[in-house]
Amino acid sequence: MNVIATTLTTLPFAQFKRSPNFYFVYDAAYLVCALAFVAALHAIGWRSPVQEFAWWLPLLLPIATYVVIMAHVFIHNASHGNFPKSINRIVGEICGVVVLTKFASWEIVHRRHHRYSDDPERDPHPAERHYWRYAINTLINVEKQLQQQYFDLYGDTPETRRHEKIRSALSFISGVALIFGWLTLLGAPVFFVLYLPAFFFAALFVIFFNWAGHNAHEADGPIEPANLDHGIFWILNRIFFGIFYHGNHHKMAMLFNPMHMPVRARSESTAHGERDEAEAA
Ligand SMILES: [Zn+2]
Ligand SMILES: [Zn+2]
Incomplete structure (x- = not known):
């Protein structure tokens, strides 16, 4: 019981550092759960309430996109342990x-x-001025950086390379099983008209957030974490928990909403010549 409780309250990276086989167990668990979920839906004769394309489905796309972006915002908070410990992992x-x-x-x-x-070399998505090149590099780099993290921890040997090849394949297969789970649950019309486009729009938005959050959208100036709160960023900060206060976030990742940085910490940042809220506005 204690083992389950510890597993469910510890961040994955801590377990990854302790066990070289963490990822095998993790992805295998996802694969089994996703397949069991699909089997259970079939067993109870599940049918999505929306079986055919309906004219109002595309109208729900902004809401679906918002929900998926919020899932990215909250997974980011969970990555920094910003939720209460008992629910953070869940x-x-x-x-x-x-x-x-x-x-x-x-x-x-x-x-x-x-x-x-x-x-x-080592940032999984080092910002650069050209958005689409940055977006493509981000997507390509994710798997490469996951493997590099394993080599950093457990050494770069023929054996660890073989290990990562198999792990990568298992991660991919468990990802496909997850997609199949969504398709079975939602049904083809909702999956293809709502979920999949929302998934892509949200991914592009998160890539945009990392890009602008490191000031790469400006024609010149240093590429580094920045606080943006003017124009469209003002609105986005208020509907997405201050995510464009990325300069604050890199200094105080424990803040759930980096827009609300304590005044003392903020003035210390200003004293060190960092861009602050007032400059960005
Ligand atoms: Zn960043
Ligand atoms: Zn972060």
Whole structure:
């Protein structure tokens, strides 16, 4: 019982550091659960309430996109342990199913981003001015950086490389099983008209957030975490828990909403010449 309680309240990265086979167990568990979920839906004769395309489905796309973006916002908070300890892991895992990456990958890659911010080699998504090149590099880099994290912890040997090849395949298969679970639950019309487009829009938005959050959208100036709160960013901060206060976030990742940085910490940042809320506004 204690083992289950500890597993459900510990962040995946902590378990990954303790066990070289963490990811096998994690992905295998996801694969089994996703297949069991699909089998259970078939067993009870589940049919999605929406069986055919309806004209109002596309009208719900903004809401679906908002929900998936919020899942990214909350999985980010969970990666930093910002929810109460008893629910943090659970919230992260639920959001990981919504955004399809699974919590462990999101957390492990994001930890590398904080550790090696804007390092062209080791940051999983080092910002650069060209958005689409940045977006493509981000997507390509995720799997590469996951593997690199394993090599950093357990050594780069023929054996660990073989291990990561198999782990990568298992991660992919469990991801496909998750997608199949969503398709079975939602039915083809909701899956293809709502969920899948919302998934892509949310992914592009999160990539945009990382890009602008590191000031790469500006024509010049340093590429580094920045606080943005003007124009469209003002609205986005208020509907997405202050995510464009990314400069504050890199300094105080424990804040659930980095827009609400304590005054003392904020003035210390200003004293060190960092961009603050007033400058960004
Ligand atoms: Zn960042
Ligand atoms: Zn973060």
